[in-house]
Amino acid sequence: MALAAGAEKQQGKLVIRHIGLMLSGALERPILDADTVVAENGRITALGREKDCDTDEARVVVDAHGTALAPGLIDSHVHPVFGDWTPRQNQLGWVESCLHGGVTTMISAGEVHLPGRPRDIVGLKALAVTAQRAFSGFRPAGVKIHAGAPVIEQGMVEADFADLAAAGVTLLGEVGLGTVKVGDEAARMVGWARKYGLRSTIHTGGPSVPGSGYIDADTVLAADADVIGHINGGHTALPLTQIRCLCEGCGRAIEIVHNGNELAGLSALRFARELGQLERVVLGTDSPAGSGVQPLGILRLIAFLASFGAVPAEQVICCATGNTARQRGLDCGLIEVGKAADFLLMDRAQHSAGTDLLESIGKGDLPGIGMVIVDGIVRCGRSRNTPPADRVPELLG
Numbered sequence: 001m002a003l004a005a006g007a008e009k010q011q012g013k014l015v016i017r018h019i020g021l022m023l024s025g026a027l028e029r030p031i032l033d034a035d036t037v038v039a040e041n042g043r044i045t046a047l048g049r050e051k052d053c054d055t056d057e058a059r060v061v062v063d064a065h066g067t068a069l070a071p072g073l074i075d076s077h078v079h080p081v082f083g084d085w086t087p088r089q090n091q092l093g094w095v096e097s098c099l100h101g102g103v104t105t106m107i108s109a110g111e112v113h114l115p116g117r118p119r120d121i122v123g124l125k126a127l128a129v130t131a132q133r134a135f136s137g138f139r140p141a142g143v144k145i146h147a148g149a150p151v152i153e154q155g156m157v158e159a160d161f162a163d164l165a166a167a168g169v170t171l172l173g174e175v176g177l178g179t180v181k182v183g184d185e186a187a188r189m190v191g192w193a194r195k196y197g198l199r200s201t202i203h204t205g206g207p208s209v210p211g212s213g214y215i216d217a218d219t220v221l222a223a224d225a226d227v228i229g230h231i232n233g234g235h236t237a238l239p240l241t242q243i244r245c246l247c248e249g250c251g252r253a254i255e256i257v258h259n260g261n262e263l264a265g266l267s268a269l270r271f272a273r274e275l276g277q278l279e280r281v282v283l284g285t286d287s288p289a290g291s292g293v294q295p296l297g298i299l300r301l302i303a304f305l306a307s308f309g310a311v312p313a314e315q316v317i318c319c320a321t322g323n324t325a326r327q328r329g330l331d332c333g334l335i336e337v338g339k340a341a342d343f344l345l346m347d348r349a350q351h352s353a354g355t356d357l358l359e360s361i362g363k364g365d366l367p368g369i370g371m372v373i374v375d376g377i378v379r380c381g382r383s384r385n386t387p388p389a390d391r392v393p394e395l396l397g
């Protein structure tokens, strides 16, 4: 039965009513004046006030009981291998645990932890195709993992990128984790990737683990990948002057990760804010990593940036939802008609010093998740990982 998780979408109509706060994921309007969302066959079909929505003949009804609804969180930077196993910390069930942290979509920055990972060109292409197929066919706990992200190596030619695209690969793993580390060479391959529709990301900063490399700001700018991967290091960060150069010197996505340097992450957020370019900021965990797997990594990053970064919580949440979806061309991450019905229902944690959800996050507390929905299917009720919230949504059937 597990394999069926690949294509499952909710059949029929889902209605979520009595939503106390609707967070859109869109920076230009992060809070919507609405209390009801309707989805059919896994897509949002209506949102607004309940009296204005057609809620008849719902197959599944959720009473939010005044909790907040947001788009499911997107982790912009993960390193999956196969299924719900990671050899990095020899751990099972890490993706399912992240679902309980509100994450409904993950983007691979390379399946680099595979023991014996092939580095020859035929082998790396085969691995990319296999990973893309495997995660298309199987969603651990329902989480959508966009994987099949080859790490480019010296000797690749344009035809290799055409082959990858023709085989269904849509991503490049972190540039710099293989033998291609120089700006010009990387730029040529990133250009080929872009020509064939593959989105790219580049490792930024010091080596993550023995075997990976150091990439400075000049190299990142020369390579011109779509995403400045972990601009705050993974974990060793560049000097803040170089991070500022990256923010000011290009228009590419600014990725801040949980498994990075916190001061550098906070600084990158500040540089983006000062530039008036918060829409470039996307959040990831870079997990599994040397520091482990943090199922609440994205939530912790949101609370950290909202409490220290002088950016309101509802805007930081956009950095983990709509910004990422737009930067990466995904059909989720926004509460908008036509988008995937991926939802997170949450409320202020019990005994938080904040009086409501957004204020509690602004004070650095994590929210309590009450339900996570992917493609219209309820994947979990009250999270086993977050602190309990005052209010919990109810599945009415």
Ligand SMILES: [Zn+2]
Pocket (backbone or CB within 6 Å): 174, 203, 204, 208, 229, 230, 234
């Ligand atoms: Zn990296």
